[in-house]
Amino acid sequence: MDFFAAGSRPTLRASSDYFTGTVWQDPIVEAPAPARVRALRVAFDPGARTAWHTHPLGQTLHVLxxxxxxxxxNAPPRVIRAGDTIWIPPGEEHWHGAGPTTGMVHLAIQEAVDGKAADWLEQVSDADYARPPA
Known part of the structure; x- marks a missing residue:
């Protein structure tokens, strides 16, 4: 068993290679093999977002x-709010982040294959981000 006391692991600023704007990540779990689950608490400042990406085994997001x-x-973005949960199937290209004027915090849960939980693509353009929501 591993026990991680609250505040015992540092909050990390997310890499600008995979995120636009200011994004903070708090690790929740990165289970050792044979388990594959990984989870993070991710806090996005207004306007911040991920790059386009996929997950080999899918991803669950729960907005906190x-x-x-x-x-x-090829679709307009969708507004997500506290309490919403999203399942993203394996291989589906997507992005997520804060609104233009509101911060957003979510729990991101995914599994790793051969130590890799995401395949990162290009940054989300300002035009894609600014597209009117569905």
Whole structure:
């Protein structure tokens, strides 16, 4: 068993290689093999977002606070709010982040294959981000 006391692991600023704007990540779990689950608490400042990406085994997002946006390729983004849960199937290209004027915090849960939980693509363009929500 592993026990991680609250505040015992540092909050990390997310890499600008995979995120636009200011994003903070708090690790929840990165289970050792043979388990594959990984989970993070991710806090997005207004306007911040992920790059386009996929997950080899899918991803679950649960919005903890605030309001943000979730986007799929070739579709307008969708508004997401505290209490919403999203399942993203394996291989589906998507992005997620805060709204233009609101911060958003979500729990991100995914599994890793050969130590890799995401395949990162290009940054989300300002035009894609600013597209009117569905």
């Amino acid at each position: 606070s605030g309001a943000g946006l979730f986007g799929l390729r």
